[in-house]
Amino acid sequence: MKLLPFVIADKEKCTGCRVCEIACHSYHHNVGKTIGTVTGPIIPKLFVTRKSGAMVPVQCHQCEGAPCARACAHKAIHMEDGRLVIDTGQCNNCRDCIEACPFEVINLAPAKAADPCVSSSEGE
Incomplete structure (x- = not known):
């Protein structure tokens, strides 16, 4: 399956701090100074999840023929x-x-x- 361009997060360098989620949400949603509220939660396009005991960054791979x-x-x-x-x-x-x-x-x-x-x- 051919993949289209997308951001790559290095799972070897991921500490699980989730700053990438905040930066991604801020960029895509133009939030200004306040990031994430009760009525407007953070919804990143890149997110960090726990897999096999490690924190791993996950994002859409932009598959061709998705x-x-x-x-x-x-x-x-x-x-x-x-x-x-x-x-x-x-x-x-x-x-x-x-x-x-x-x-x-x-x-x-x-x-x-x-x-x-x-x-x-x-x-x-």
Whole structure:
């Protein structure tokens, strides 16, 4: 499977501090000085999770011919400007994309569509 360009986090250097999550959220959501609130939680495109006892950075691999997009019956996931985009207005939270992702990256954020890369209800 060919992968499109994406940020690579070095798991050997990861300390589990999660600063990459904050930086990613800040960049993609243009939050200004306040990052993460009760009504606007941090929703990064890169996140840190515990696997086999170690903290590991995980992010969308931007697969060409993305299995997640092919699995979505509602066509909520599509390629736009060389990156995968999820239209939250089209997503019905069926979780088919989560099951199809070979890297186990997609998850459901609270009250949001599945969010591996870029989410938009306006197609931004």
